[in-house]
Amino acid sequence: MPGRDKLPDPFFAGPGLNRADALRALPDRIAALATHPDARLLVWDNGAPSLGDDGRLLWSSVEGDPPLFLGLDGEVPHFSNLPPGDVPINSRAHFGLLGQLDLRDAPIFAAALSLANWHRRHGFCSACGQPTAPNRGGWSRACGSCGSEHYPRADPVVIMLAEHDDRLLLGRQPHYPAGRYSALAGFVEPGETIEAAVARELFEEAGIRVRDVTYLASQPWPFPSTLMIGVHSAADSDSLTNDHHELDDARWFTRAEVAAALAGDPAAPFVAPPRFAIARTLIDRWVLGL
Numbered sequence: 001m002p003g004r005d006k007l008p009d010p011f012f013a014g015p016g017l018n019r020a021d022a023l024r025a026l027p028d029r030i031a032a033l034a035t036h037p038d039a040r041l042l043v044w045d046n047g048a049p050s051l052g053d054d055g056r057l058l059w060s061s062v063e064g065d066p067p068l069f070l071g072l073d074g075e076v077p078h079f080s081n082l083p084p085g086d087v088p089i090n091s092r093a094h095f096g097l098l099g100q101l102d103l104r105d106a107p108i109f110a111a112a113l114s115l116a117n118w119h120r121r122h123g124f125c126s127a128c129g130q131p132t133a134p135n136r137g138g139w140s141r142a143c144g145s146c147g148s149e150h151y152p153r154a155d156p157v158v159i160m161l162a163e164h165d166d167r168l169l170l171g172r173q174p175h176y177p178a179g180r181y182s183a184l185a186g187f188v189e190p191g192e193t194i195e196a197a198v199a200r201e202l203f204e205e206a207g208i209r210v211r212d213v214t215y216l217a218s219q220p221w222p223f224p225s226t227l228m229i230g231v232h233s234a235a236d237s238d239s240l241t242n243d244h245h246e247l248d249d250a251r252w253f254t255r256a257e258v259a260a261a262l263a264g265d266p267a268a269p270f271v272a273p274p275r276f277a278i279a280r281t282l283i284d285r286w287v288l289g290l
């Protein structure tokens with residue numbers, strides 16, 4: 001078994017930019033940073049950050065006073081405008097970019113896309129219904145009418161390995177590509193712990209009871225703004241009751257079957273999730289010993 005530092009990290013888990021949170025309350029400092037000769041402005045295309053042929057994000061020089069201060073890379077400030085309002089927010093159309101996106105830029109891509117789409121969806125105050133405007137370098141919106149301040153949210157989702165007798169439970173959703181199986185997942189509901197959400201989701205979707213829930217890794221998922229919380233759990237039995245409302249199928253796979261799928265073996269009984277999905281990281285870790 002490799003040491004923990006050798007285990008793969010989730011795709012969006014890199015360090016990203018220095019968010020320089022202390023500067024967000026200082027609009028004069030942010031405006032001055034926008035005039036820095038090396039300041040960079042994110043380039044957007046069709047509602048998503050643009051990628052070059054090398055998979056890196058594209059940047060231009062800054063003109064004007066962009067509403068989103070993404071952070072610093074060393075001394076270099078990074079900004080973004082909002083994509084044009086007439087471009088639809090179509091998350092699934094952006095999945096294809098993830099196959100090309102350079103790992104080093106993935107956290108910046110995630111932050112910019114989630115933040116921009118949050119602004120586009122929150123033009124009005126949820127307390128009084130009046131218009132709001134970007135504030136704190138784009139990391140909140142302020143209501144000029146009632147004074148409320150609104151912050152971008154991340155919605156917690158549990159994504160779960162369930163193990164029984166050295167086999168792993170994986171399922172497929174109706175929209176998956178042919179042959180794909182992945183870890184089961186579901187939103188954490190208000191008033192629920194991570195452990196309770198794992199137990200509820202696995203019982204609802206697969207009819208199994210689990211215990212010993214342990215945290216493995218997390219990943220931001222910018223479609224639109226989810227925090228995936230990856231865990232391992234132990235199932236009390238391997239008897240499945242498939243909930244066909246959410247899953248086409250769920251089944252147990254042996255360690256050898258999972259290893260074959262990860263290796264891309266055409267004889268493997270399923271196709272593994274892509275590298276940018278935290279499910280892939282969790283399954284990789286399971287085969288390596290977590």
Ligand SMILES: [Zn+2]
Binds near residue numbers: 130146
């Ligand atoms: Zn208001």
